[in-house]
Amino acid sequence: MFRTLAVIGLQFGDEGKGKIVDYLSSRYEIVARYQGGANAGHTVITGGKVYKFHLIPSGILHGTICVLGNGMVIDPIQLLEEIKMVKDYSPLKKIRISERAHVVMPYHKEQDMVEEKRKNNKIGTTGKGIGPAYEDKYGRIGIRMVDLLDKEKLEEKVKLALNMKRGFLEKEFNLREIVQSYHEAALQFKKNIIDTSSFLRKSIEEGRSVLFEGAQGTHLDVDFGMYPFVTSSNTTIGGAITGLGIPPHYISNVMGVVKAYTTKVGEGPFPTEIKGKIADEILKKGNEYGTTTGRPRRIGWLDLNLVKYSVEVSGVKYIAISKIDILSGIGEIKVAYAYKYNGKIIKKIPPDPSEISKLTPVYRVFEGWEFTGEDRRNEIPKNMKNYIRFIEEKTGAKVVIISLGASREDTKLLGRF
Template identity: 40%
Template sequence: MPVTAIVGAQWGDEGKGKITDLLAQEADVVIRFQGGNNAGHTVVNQHGTFKLHLVPSGIFNPDALCVLGPGCVVDLAFLCRELADLERSGISTANLRVSDRAHLIMPWHIALDRLDERERGRKKLGTTGMGVGPAYSDKVGRHGIQVYEVRDPKSFRARVKRELATKNAILERFGDAPLDDEKVADGVLAAAAKLGDRIVDTLPLVESALAKDARVLLEGQLGAMRDLDWGIYPYVTSSNPLAGGASVGAGIPPRKITRVIGVVKAYSTAVGEGPFPTELRGEEATALRERAHEYGATTGRPRRVGWFDAVAARHAHRLNAFTELAVTKLDVLDVYDRIPFCASYELDGKRTSDMPTTLVLERARPCYETLEGWSTAITGVTERRALPPKAVAYLDRIAETVGAPVGMIGVGPERAATLL
């Protein structure tokens, strides 16, 4: 069976949780391969509506092993609360495992994240304030603490005391209250005790699944335009949400990944700062945002909205080689007679379909073509052949400009409202 990577092909919030939840019903293993609880994957199924932040979207299949891979950064206390919320809703979380090589988000990472955003002022990045960036910074700077270290409380407490001496100096320098090393250590160790034997070496589990030809899903967080290397730096996440990052972050040999699904909305959205060429403003933006309920699953912030940007999606395809696209929220466009569609940018008097670097992108103007809308409700459609011809033409234009075929189509928020 193929190993399938599910990757965001825009700025994040594309509907990866919905696609993962759908495919996970027939999966054996689902692995989150990067990011932390800055993610907000909304899933609507027969159990209700859920906003998952750390837990893989395969958790609703009781037969699937769900893994937080070594590429993730994990706030153990937050994870325990999320698991408890799921259990209260009747969802078994017994099959969740946390890689002992993942890095911990510590309370000082959250404090430093919020401090950094505050000090950036008008040039803030728009982070979720969950400590994800500082945790990855410590990982790269070799100051990070891996999950396995909680197994030796004495050594762990010494690490916390040593690291916190430096972090507290920074916090106090900017007028913030220092953290108490004993309280910090107590909180993390208490959460680790609740997780117990869910903290494991995940490589043997993954290796065994591959040897059995199991069905494996790799779930990414955010999207290509927020990739640390290929996104709109510095307005990016601190990890690599591309299919290439899935290999490292999950512990999967690259050649095992044979299916890569790029998830896009039928229009564009973004949370956070940075250039967003097709962004709408004023009443037009409000109308689209309200119709689509575009508010961040993690922060509740209103999302920036715009028309479909084929340059951005094609950029993602060039980096991931999508075997197919999943186009979500096509039904949101039901009410439009005519739909602007960005197939290229104008930059310094010339047209381009290549993605420029961030400062150059800020000067880019979207070049729109106008596609005909279908002006009829498609919510409730259960077969692709029942879609209006103009909706099919819109999907065909996405496939043509991005360079990958459309494999799945979302016509509503529910798991079942997906055309295959």
Template identity: 40%
Template sequence: MSGTRSSNDRNTAGGHKRPRHDVGNKVIVVLGAQWGDEGKGKVVDLLATNADIICRCQGGNNAGHTVVVEGKEYDFHLLPSGIINSKAISFIGNGVVIHLPGLFEEAEKNEKKGLKDWEKRLIISDRAHIVCDFHQAVDGLQEVQRQAQDGKKFKNLAHQHQSMFPNLEVDIEGQLKKLKMYAEKIRPMVRDGVYFMFEALHGSTKKILVEGANAALLDIDFGTYPFVTSSNCTVGGVCTGLGIPPQNIGEVYGVVKAYTTRVGIGAFPTEQINEIGNLLQTRGHEWGVTTGRKRRCGWLDLVILRYAHMINGFTGLALTKLDILDSLDEIKVGVAYRLNGKRIPYFPANQEILQKVEVEYEVMPGWKSDTTGARRWEDLPAKAQNYIRFVENHIGVPVKWVGVGKSRESMIELF
């Protein structure tokens, strides 16, 4: 037809070939779906065996991951859990705050357990921030203030600024000396993180894994404020913490315990301050890797999990610590909240409201048998299978892994 051109003509008009948009590789993301401590390290360790690059996108050494390989238990706080894979590169992104003494102390402890040549396989973004000893001291003082004050936000904020921490002591020269020493040790590991990630995404077919620290309910924007961390530990933190576009996000796996735990103060609707809570705490060894603090325990809260899915868009779930429920006669699952007798279709942002909600439970029979030896779906008791199917059907996301113990071999793949 006269006056028309084909798409091919348009692409080659004037001898110029228009560029095609190269999306690049997709990254796999592992995120916590509750208040943290869900067992993300185990899932990362499992996926890291096939990864070329394992990235940490946010948080600091206030988060802890435990990985058990060949009977050895490794504790990671700043180092990506995937650094166990000696064939992969580990990358600490710009969204991570780095305490240099803590980084080297952590490496030294894990070297004694068998970690080798970690410094040759670690890259650190030149845009990552450093946290000093006095930052951590101030953080502790702020925590004490928050717990001591009466909850009136304006007065609390005013008091905090007025006090300016008069009891804080800083050894300026001593800390500077240490930082200069660490600077020389860390210098070979530092690179421009944006260009490193771009090349990894577009230069080859690298398999890239991203491990999130903390969890959805601790996100500074979407968590149970003010009892949150200082970073975005939902999926948005992957883009801002590594300098990658949203189009490069592929699978997003949410890690959730078969029950719920929380450290510290704040609303916890399904908490069990009774023998059930004690049993979960004891059987689950519920105390922090980093702080050693005991975790509060309660039934699985699917309102929280649905909310985390809304924000993160999980494509699959890892349900960990199923074996902790093995001895229970019956198991409750929180499926909805009621406020003043009426069901509410949302997870409240206001903590005063969250403190007042009543939980609707679904009661399921326990399987009353040991699942720690299970290695296939068929090895799990039928009632345990029903519990897993109930979770995935309620959330609308498939459960792809089930954890029945500490080791890598205890993660059952369901796909």
């Protein structure tokens, strides 16, 4: 086991990172999340209880120290709700919040919906205000966690932001009410707002083990995803460095999480998308509804062209495959390993999304299998092994974990890492 390890999604998000991080967290002293906000959702099932996280790393269920890094955009009201959800785990003793992390304000959520409504090409936003919060960050009118603790300064900053947005927002906001509610919320976790960058660097230098957790997936990365159908932050390994304030060499290795098939929420190109009976069966068996939005996810076959690209961008050495049990009993299973494009065979996604719709996937067909969480102590079937070996062959990364069910216990370790 590596002293520090980053866990990254290799598809469009919803790969099952929350479960994998939960599985690994007991082996680490600190779990640190580096980007995104409440637009990402992790569901963890343990001891018969369901926990839905949007901000706090699921490592909190193991009593692990959980860091919310400077690269995140945090809704303090949502954060308080999650703190209450895990109150039995003494969260305020374990959570560390970056003083530099930006805050999602109520007007960001309004701006999110107004912008989406006025666009010709919809992105499929979650409406959680994430994009506008990052816009304000880079426009230098953002509110940071440290600002919430000084009521007078907070009022000045919120007033400026509202004045800048006047005429665009369709809803009126009460300045005093915003300042009062957000200041009071922050006071409830005032002692948890610290310099997390220094805390992490010192912890690593002292030999403590740290798990770095990303939100969403590589193909939603603002630079390396299918722009403009992307999120507003860097979901790849670079985001861990800037979103936590640590040097690159502090990350010992990178594990990527891949769903055994592909899902996507929102608009945008999806080369291996399928519809009909098989898609409906996977949707139902896999409970493929967004943790944040509740919307049904789009379903497709596994696309190793996308996964290979993600492996290369973030230097992924190890892979965890989630929901491989969902494919049990499906029958023949397809995996895309190339595309036909303008009469040629290619293995790279074009940067122009309008060209992606012209791709025709080239598939390898595998015989199906029967294997679920109840079989986790048994040898995995030959057909599943062939499927896993093909993933390793085409990506160059080693599969070390497979997930065979929704609960923490339904996880099988295939190799050391």
